[in-house]
Each structure stands twice: as structure tokens, then as C-alpha cells.
Amino acid sequence: MKSAVMLFADHPLPVLQGLEAGQEPDPLALALLRDTLRTLADVAADVFVFLAPSMDKEQAKALLDPHGVGGFKLASSLGKSLQARRRNAFRLLFSRGYEKALLLANALPDLPSHAVQTALDSLGWKRCCLGPIPGPDGEPDGVYAMGFDFEGYTTDALDMVDPDKPKLFGRMETLLLFYERTVTVLAPHSPVDGPEAVPALVARCRDTRFTLLPSLRLASRQSQTGA
Secondary structure, X not given: OOEEEEEXXXXXXXXXXXXXXXXXXXXXXXXXHHHHHHHHOOOOOEEEEEEOOOOOHHHHHHHHOOOOOOOOEEEEOOOOOHHHHHHHHHHHHHHOOOOXXXXXXXOOOOOXXXXXXXXXXXXXXXXXXXXXXXXXXXXXXXXXXXXXXXXXXXXXHHHOOOOOOOOHHHHHHHHHHHOOOXXXXXXXOOOXXXXXXXXXXXXXXXXXXXXXXXXXXXXXXXXXXXX
């Protein structure tokens, strides 16, 4: 059974957005995306990175994979809104014969590969999964992961739920349950979506193996120097 994991190069953390030829992205943002891709290399699935249509694929490949290791494919994200781009990304993968597809936030360096594999394995007929992002009150708010089986996929989950409004997780879960989908709720996790989220990442990874990652080493140095 063919499975795919996908992420957008610039969501929720802008990494390659607006780069001109020869321009370098923010080093920490790039490191966070690279480490997320490194984790996904251990998952039994093809990995896709969706780029803005204006982004040169050769430039993106050189930035994301400077040593030519490979392990992921590049594709252009088409659509005027985030909802449309997500819908078209799922549609593209299912049209290529993938039976399971999981969309992840792009800066999750401390999300273990086994958690991603478990999310994929949970997908089946009329079964989907959602990964909640805890809000300030600890209750599920945003969504860091969203997965569907080919036969259980519904575009309404992406068309009818505004991703920019609060309580995205609850609104999306409610819609999926309305469509008689079984929703597997994954463990809560907080992706990095901007500089203000970096201290929390450093704090929760302290004294873990994730401190060895290039992105965590860089984040720790920046936190210590106040950069």
C-alpha cells in the first residue's frame, strides 16, 4: 500500500518564501525544515515538499539537500489560498496512486518518526487522523497533522473549514465526524511557526536526543545570545 507524507516548504514556518535567485533563507528556519525531513526519512512512505509556484526547484533542492542525500520529492503547490493548495496537494498524491496521505507542519524536528508511522498506519477505510496543537489554555486549537485514506478523503474538510480562524482542530474534527469518518486523534505537538516558538522548542528538547540536531544546536545558541 503506497503511502505519502507531505509538507509545505513555507507553512506554518516561512522558509523559502520570497527568495530571489542566490538568496539565502534564515539559517534556523532552514535547519528546522531540514531536520524535519531527516526524521521523515525513517518513515515507510514517499516524502513530498510542496513549493510556491514561483520557487525554482533546483534552488530549493540545493538548499534543502546540499549533500545530495535525497529522500524526498519536490512539487509545486497550486491554488490561491492555503485551503486550495492543501486540497490540490492531496488530490495530486491520490491521483498518483497513493492510498494514504499525511500532511504535516514543516517545522517538527522533535516529532519522532515512529509517531508519523503510527499516524499513517491508523489510516484506513473511512478513517482519518488529526494532530492537535495545544492552545494557551492547553486545549486543542490548531492542527499540525492531517491524514486521509484514499477512500475516506473528503475535500469538504479543506474547503469548508477556515484554517485561519481559532479552534481549527475542533471545527475540523466536528466536520469529519459529521461525514461519518472515524477520527484518530494523535498526540498533541507544537510545530515552530515563528521565532517566538523557538524557546519552547529548546526547553522541551533539553536533555533529550533531539539536542544533537543541527536546528536545536543553532536554536540553543541563539537563545543563549539573544539573537
